[in-house]
Amino acid sequence: MQKKYDFRLVEKEMQNFWKENSIYSFDPESHSEIYSIDTPPPTVSGSLHIGHIFSYTQAEMIARFKRMQGYNVFYPFGFDDNGLPTERLVEKEEGIIAKDFQRNEFIKKCIATTAKYEKEFKDLWQSLGFSVDWSLQYETINPMVQRISQKSFIKLLQDGKAYMMESPVLWCTECQTSIAQADLESIEKETTFNYVKFKTSGEDLVVATTRPELLYGCVCLFVNPEDDRFGQYIGKSATVPLYNYEIPILADSKVDISKGTGVVMCATFGDSTDAEWYKSHKLPYRKVILPDGTIDKSVPLIGGLEVKRARKEIIRLLEENGLLAETKSITHTVSVHERCGKEIEIIPSKQWYIDILTNKELFLKAADEINWYPKSMKSRYISWVENLKWDWCISRQRYFGVPFPIWYCKSCGKVIIAREDMLPVNPLETKPDGPCSCGCDEFLPESSVLDTWATSSITPQINAKWGEEKDISDRLLPMSLRTQAHEIIRTWAFYTIVKSLYHTGQIPWKDIMVCGFVLAKKGEKISKSKGNSELSPKELIENHSADVIRYWAANSKLGTDTFFSVDDLRIAKRFITKLWNASRFALSHLQDIDINADIELMPVDRWIIERCKQTIVEARSLLEQYEIGSARHKIDEFFWKDLCDYYLEIVKERLYQPEKRGVRERQSAQHALYYCMLNVLKLYAIYVPHITEYIYQSFFRQYEKSISLHRLCWETEEIADHEILVFGEKLKGIVSETRKYKTENALPMNAEMEKIVIATDEKLMELFQQTIDDIKACCHAKIVEISS
Structure with missing residues (x-):
């Protein structure tokens, strides 16, 4: 062995050695117990950062550990390369907007971009020495995965778990698509509480609202039936300021008596409570906001304006007409789309859903069947399930995704489902192979694509090749381990549990290992979008070595966040x-x-x-x-x-x-x-x-006898001699005391000592007698005396 270790030569040499000798291949013929890992397929939404290295490396260490315990390790890797994250990356990199291009042309750009980033990702994982079986690699846009994803949707549709409905939906005006509750993030935002006067037959009712631009969409006022201040108004009507039409005053216990004035306007739609009231009270719909984030042109005074400009204009007009009692600056919580940070709207739209609200108890029960590491993460999952308000909206009005395998009969509107042997199918390019049951042979293809989570939520089925020619579901499912970060418990963990229970009737994996974040500064996550990663992983590996980065990544308690600095x-x-x-x-x-x-x-x-x-x-x-x-x-x-x-x-x-x-x-x-x-x-x-x-x-x-260290197993011998361990601790104490004595007396460590007297238990006397020469040599002592 050379005097100095050269990681630049060694790491590449060892990686080539592992590859040439297939050291990490899964052996489908082996009779050893399988240990399977459901690894997160990273979204192709930009370059990887040290936070990815932190969590993915921890999971890789478990793969190595289990292999060295004698398991036949199934350790695949995938790439989540379809959907909105990839589209936004392409738009950003190319300086384009998807809707300005022909669909096929834009998809080609997405495919080229994903190929570039997937090579970069794979090179990075390999440079870290990941013991992945790359023959098991998958991409969420590849034909096999599309086929499994479309099969999943068809099964849910046939089982009554998937349905289409026109109703209020969460909508991102920036990304121009419907989204799911799990795609929301809550942020604190500065805004104004505007106290607006609604005229009644008696005194004016003042309503505090942060969204006065929705006045034209106001369909009623609500008060709490327990609120003595407004009991006499229930059942009467009020006039909407500026627009001068009458609306009813209704009672509902959801109204927070302590918030604002205690009177709430219900507009279609300001928030999820408005949507709930719209449904439960069978209220009319008044259109205000369009999917592009502008006000409908038919709305008087503000038609055609963007939402924030419309808000300013309405506030000005209210003030001008003496209809604004006061305004107060407040900080309140708003929901934004996690992908772009834009505040979401709620608009009516026809979308596809998976029913999750009727089976919340089933999903809660599944949490008890899974081993959560750390245990505290289970409560996050439970809290999410208990607070679900919407079924899972799975349709997206985007381009680069897995298509819905359906058409609609032009005559009767019936949903036509693709046959299984047609999958994967793109209904925009292919027609059903026969007429509708009504006799019509003209069809309208579904142009929306599946939410990317609708596909990545079936990674256990993808790994098992569910329903494919080489299906190993019976050997692989449920998988041994899911590893992921804690912020996607509400998405990836939850959706995977939903799909697995619906498709197989069992949990998707036995254990879930939840990693923490790497933080740039207190409370801030390192992310691709924020650009706050100090150095790229590639540079860190090239300058410091893969093993150094890996050793650092194994420094903290599971599930806890950590900070990163090169000094670390x-x-x-x-x-x-x-x-x-x-x-x-x-x-x-x-x-x-x-x-x-x-x-x-x-x-x-x-x-x-x-x-x-x-x-x-x-x-x-x-x-x-x-x-x-x-x-x-x-x-x-x-x-x-x-x-x-x-x-x-x-x-x-x-x-x-x-x-x-x-x-x-x-x-x-x-x-x-x-x-x-x-x-x-x-x-x-x-x-x-x-x-x-x-x-x-x-x-x-x-x-x-092993070609590689990584094919050896750890020793399984139990501790046989506890007394010798006690002896060892005592011996360490003796050596430590002599070192301390020399340090305190400014003596070099090789300074000779005249005599060391060791007092010990009777049962350790013989062990110390046999060790006298070792103690003399280590401590540089002339005489070592043992006494009981």
């Missing part, structure tokens, strides 16, 4: 240097090892072996709970302290001077050193696979 990599670099130097030292003393020698081990050597076994047991237990960071810290404690700081210092003389200490004594140290260094490499293999593999190939492979 210093500890990881120190570790790589330490592992390299410790290995060089060990291997220099193992060149002449007799691997098959029958040796009676000395106490110190017995201790370090038992301490190594103890570390394996503890690390395994933590990793079974997906506590990657805590497990790494346990291994670090053994390697840095027990092995390097204490053991190597204690046995140095035996290794260097067999003529003084004896050949058998040296062999005992060699045996312990071989065992510990090999197992340290195995323990760290999941974290820093390149350097550990390189060291293994440099020496250990000649004695072990």
Whole structure:
């Protein structure tokens, strides 16, 4: 082994070695138990950042860990390359707007962009040494996945779980499409509460509203039936200011007595409560806002204006006409589309939905059947399900997505479903192969596409090739593990559970591992859109090494957020240097090892072996709970302290001077050193696979039967000798005390000591007697005396 470790040469060499020897391939013929991982297919919406490295690397470490526990690991990778995120990326990069292009022309641009980014993503994961079986790769726009996705929709439609309805829908005027409740984010925004006078037969009723531009859409006023101030108005009418038409005054217990004036205007539609009232009270609809975010031209005074301009104009007119009592600046919570940050509107539209509201209890019950890591994440899921207000809207008025496999009869309007052997089908390019049951042979194709989550929610089925020629659902489902970040519990986790229960009647996976975020500064997530990632992952890997980045990624408790700074990599670099130097030292003393020698081990050597076994047991237990960071810290404690700081210092003389200490004594140290260094490499293999593999190939492979370190299994031996562990801790204390004494007295560590007296329990006396020469050598003591 060369003196200095060169990661630039080693990492590429090891990656090529793994690829050439198919080290990480899933073996469909193996009888070993399968451990399958449902990995998040990253959305093709821009370059990856350190936050992606953090969460994806943690999941990859679990794949390596399970492989080294003897499992046949099924570890695929996919790319979520259809849908709105990709479209917005193309629009941004090309400086274009999708609607200005022919549909096919725009889709070609999307395909070219996704190909470029998927290569970049794949190169990055491979440069990190990901142990993925790339033969299992999928893309959510490829024909097989489209076929499975369309099959999923047809099954839901036939089972009565999918339906089409014209009703108020969440709408993004920026992206020009319907969206689902899960696509919303809540933000705090500065605005004004406008106190508007509505005339009645008695006194004016003052209504506080943040959306006066919807006055023309006002269909009634609501008061709380328990509010004594307004009881006499219930059942009467009021006049809408500026527009001078009458509306009823109704009662509803949803009205918050303490908010505003206690009188609320219901307009079609200001918020989700308006939509609920519209349905429950069978109110009329008055059109105000159009899908493009402008006011309908038929609306007097503000027709044709954009919403914010219309709001200013209405406030001006109210003030001018003495209809505005006052205005107050407030900060309130508004819902925005998470993809573009635009405030959403609610407009009536005909859309496709999946029924989720009638089965909330089923989804809550599923949460109890899944193991959540950390457990606290389960409550986020439960809170989301309990607070659902809308069925899942799955249709999007966009272009680059999986098409709905349906047409509508031009004559009777019947939904015509594509036959399964036609899938994947694009109804814009293909016609049904026969007439409608009414005899009509003219059809209108569905032009909307499926929400991207409608496809990525079936990743377990995609991985199992559900309904395809090589379907392995019976072997793979439910999958062993889902790994994801916590912000998509409401989308990816929830939707996958919904689809799996609807399609298979069972949970999609046994365990879910939820990772935290990497933060740029307090409370801010590092993201592609914010451009606050300090350096690109590619530059970080090229400048600091994949293993350094990986070691850093395994630093925190599962599910917790962390900060990132390049300075944080210093500890990881120190570790790589330490592992390299410790290995060089060990291997220099193992060149002449007799691997098959029958040796009676000395106490110190017995201790370090038992301490190594103890570390394996503890690390395994933590990793079974997906506590990657805590497990790494346990291994670090053994390697840095027990092995390097204490053991190597204690046995140095035996290794260097067999003529003084004896050949058998040296062999005992060699045996312990071989065992510990090999197992340290195995323990760290999941974290820093390149350097550990390189060291293994440099020496250990000649004695072990495995072509690769990563195909070896961790030791399964339990701790056999607890007394020797107590002895080891006592011995460490003695060495530590002598070091402390020399430091406090300004003595060099090799300064000779006249005498060390060790007081110990009777049962440890013999062990210390056998260790006197090791203690003398390590502490540079002339005399070591043992007393009980």
